[in-house]
Amino acid sequence: MKQSVTSLEIATPGRALVEITRETAGWVGEQAVETGLLTVFCRHTSASLLIQENAAREVRGDIIDWLDRIAPEDGGWQHDDEGPDDMPAHLKAALTGVNLSIPVVNGRLALGTWQGIYLAEHRTRPHRRTVVLHLLGE
Amino acid sequence: MKQSVTSLEIATPGRALVEITRETAGWVGEQAVETGLLTVFCRHTSASLLIQENAAREVRGDIIDWLDRIAPEDGGWQHDDEGPDDMPAHLKAALTGVNLSIPVVNGRLALGTWQGIYLAEHRTRPHRRTVVLHLLGE
Amino acid sequence: MKQSVTSLEIATPGRALVEITRETAGWVGEQAVETGLLTVFCRHTSASLLIQENAAREVRGDIIDWLDRIAPEDGGWQHDDEGPDDMPAHLKAALTGVNLSIPVVNGRLALGTWQGIYLAEHRTRPHRRTVVLHLLGE
Numbered sequence: 534m535k536q537s538v539t540s541l542e543i544a545t546p547g548r549a550l551v552e553i554t555r556e557t558a559g560w561v562g563e564q565a566v567e568t569g570l571l572t573v574f575c576r577h578t579s580a581s582l583l584i585q586e587n588a589a590r591e592v593r594g595d596i597i598d599w600l601d602r603i604a605p606e607d608g609g610w611q612h613d614d615e616g617p618d619d620m621p622a623h624l625k626a627a628l629t630g631v632n633l634s635i636p637v638v639n640g641r642l643a644l645g646t647w648q649g650i651y652l653a654e655h656r657t658r659p660h661r662r663t664v665v666l667h668l669l670g671e
Numbered sequence: 672m673k674q675s676v677t678s679l680e681i682a683t684p685g686r687a688l689v690e691i692t693r694e695t696a697g698w699v700g701e702q703a704v705e706t707g708l709l710t711v712f713c714r715h716t717s718a719s720l721l722i723q724e725n726a727a728r729e730v731r732g733d734i735i736d737w738l739d740r741i742a743p744e745d746g747g748w749q750h751d752d753e754g755p756d757d758m759p760a761h762l763k764a765a766l767t768g769v770n771l772s773i774p775v776v777n778g779r780l781a782l783g784t785w786q787g788i789y790l791a792e793h794r795t796r797p798h799r800r801t802v803v804l805h806l807l808g809e
Numbered sequence: 810m811k812q813s814v815t816s817l818e819i820a821t822p823g824r825a826l827v828e829i830t831r832e833t834a835g836w837v838g839e840q841a842v843e844t845g846l847l848t849v850f851c852r853h854t855s856a857s858l859l860i861q862e863n864a865a866r867e868v869r870g871d872i873i874d875w876l877d878r879i880a881p882e883d884g885g886w887q888h889d890d891e892g893p894d895d896m897p898a899h900l901k902a903a904l905t906g907v908n909l910s911i912p913v914v915n916g917r918l919a920l921g922t923w924q925g926i927y928l929a930e931h932r933t934r935p936h937r938r939t940v941v942l943h944l945l946g947e
Contacts, residue, residue, distance in 0.1 A: 534672050534674075534810050536810075536844045536845070536946070536947070538844060538912060538914050568674045568676060568805075569674070570708075570710055570805055570807060570846075572846055572910045572912055574910070574911060574912050574919055576919065576920065576921030576922075576924065577921055577923075577924070578860070578861050578862045578868075578921070578923050578924055583765050583768075584716070584768075584769050584770075585716050585761060585764070585765055586716045586761055589750050589752060591748075591749040591750035592716075592750045592758065592761050594749055594750075595746075595748045595749050595750050595758050595761070595762070596761070596762065596765055598748075599742065599746070599762050603741065603879065604875065608871075608875070610867075610871045610874075611867040611870055611871050612865050612867035612868045612870075612871050614865060620868065620871050623861060623862055623868050623871070623872070624871070624872065624875050626861070627859050627861055627872055627905060628766060628904060628905075629765060629766075629768075630768060630859075630860075630905075630906060631860050631924075632860075632909060632910045632911065633770060633910075634710045634712070634770045634771075634772050634910050635710075635712060635770065636676060636710055636712050636803050636805035638676050638803065638805075643712055643714065643803045643805075644714065645714030645715055645716070645801070647715070647716050648714065648715070648716055648769075663921070665912050665914065665919045667844075667846055667912035667914075667919075669807065669846060669945065670674065671674070672810050672812075706812050706814060706943075707812070708846075708848055708943055708945060721903050721906075722854070722906075722907050722908075723854050723899060723902070723903055724854045724899055727888050727890060729886075729887040729888035730854075730888045730896065730899055732887055732888075733884075733886045733887050733888050733896050733899070733900070734899070734900065734903055736886075737880065737884070737900050741879065766904060767903060767904075767906075768906060771908060772848045772850070772908045772909075772910050773850060773908065774814060774848055774850050774941050774943035776814050776941065776943075781850055781852065781941045781943075782852065783852030783853055783854070783939070785853070785854050786852065786853070786854055786907075807945065808812065809812070
């Protein structure tokens with residue numbers, strides 16, 4: 534049984550779902566693990582991770598719109614140190630979460646056909662985000 | 672330290688919370704691991720996983736109703752390729768997530784007394800869903 | 810590769826986010842693992858876990874308010890065996906989840922600078938809650 538760790542540095546364009554499936558699966562492939570467990574961890578509180586539809590682009594747009602409705606900028610939040618998009622970003626990150634666990638089976642991530650891994654940027658302006666990948670297996 | 676992997680194939684009746692605690696705990700028991708970590712992974716984007724109350728049936732009905740309110744079919748979504756329940760199903764899956772991590776302690780899942788593991792089917796019609804179980808331990 | 814397991818018993822003051830970063834990181838430090846994976850698991854269905862901003866106190870208040878809006882007590886829920894805060898507590902727990910996975914890198918939890926680990930108590934009255942910590946690594 535062995536472990537591998539790396540970090541992905543991701544430049545986001547502001548509010549968006551940024552797909553990181555290729556970078557993630559590529560790194561996992563290089564570790565040559567047949568069976569294992571990948572943990573993806575986002576080191577932020579206003580960006581998060583989710584697994585979602587990788588085909589229809591409209592799905593990503595609808596998710597972003599829905600998050601805006603559910604955690605609106607005009608919600609009367611107490612915390613607005615960094616502007617009106619600050620607190621909604623925290624709420625969206627709380628809703629979607631900052632960690633994912635994906636089994637590795639037969640040397641590949643056990644993602645379904647339509648599943649992609651996304652870093653969700655919830656701030657309006659571009660940011661640099663760090664995602665830690667931890668792989669355990671053999 | 673050893674690893675075991677299997678898949679559960681689950682036939683859902685359409686929108687519902689389908690309990691999979693027994694199948695999951697049963698398979699874990701067969702692996703004879705004293706201490707370990709179980710990962711449950713749903714390979715879909717319109718079905719998801721959650722741990723919730725296993726006693727009062729009304730709780731499951733209320734969760735389904737609440738998800739309908741929070742991600743309504745008449746939300747004006749751009750993505751409706753597969754009908755009005757399509758995009759709400761993606762949103763509900765994004766909210767609840769597709770992976771669970773449950774420690775194994777003293778040979779058993781460390782679930783609380785009232786916790787059950789549920790596959791949440793978010794589409795209106797019945798589907799066949801695949802859930803991967805990955806166990807690590809000894 | 811070794812495993813360690815413990816439980817934290819947490820007395821909550823009723824509805825609140827109770828930070829457990831120090832207890833959690835302290836126990837992880839004692840295990841002297843250089844690289845590994847920590848799983849945090851809450852054994853309840855009306856309390857949950859989340860990773861959020863550890864600096865501005867207003868963020869926690871806004872999260873609590875937002876959860877009240879999104880899962881209100883006057884939602885007309887079927888399940889109210891234990892009072893009006895019962896079903897909303899289940900919904901809030903379903904939204905935020907009961908498990909976290911955090912890599913250990915260079916002997917420390919890979920949390921970002923602003924990330925804290927919180928037990929979210931969703932019931933109105935004080936409770937005693939159990940959180941299982943499972944560490945795998947070497």
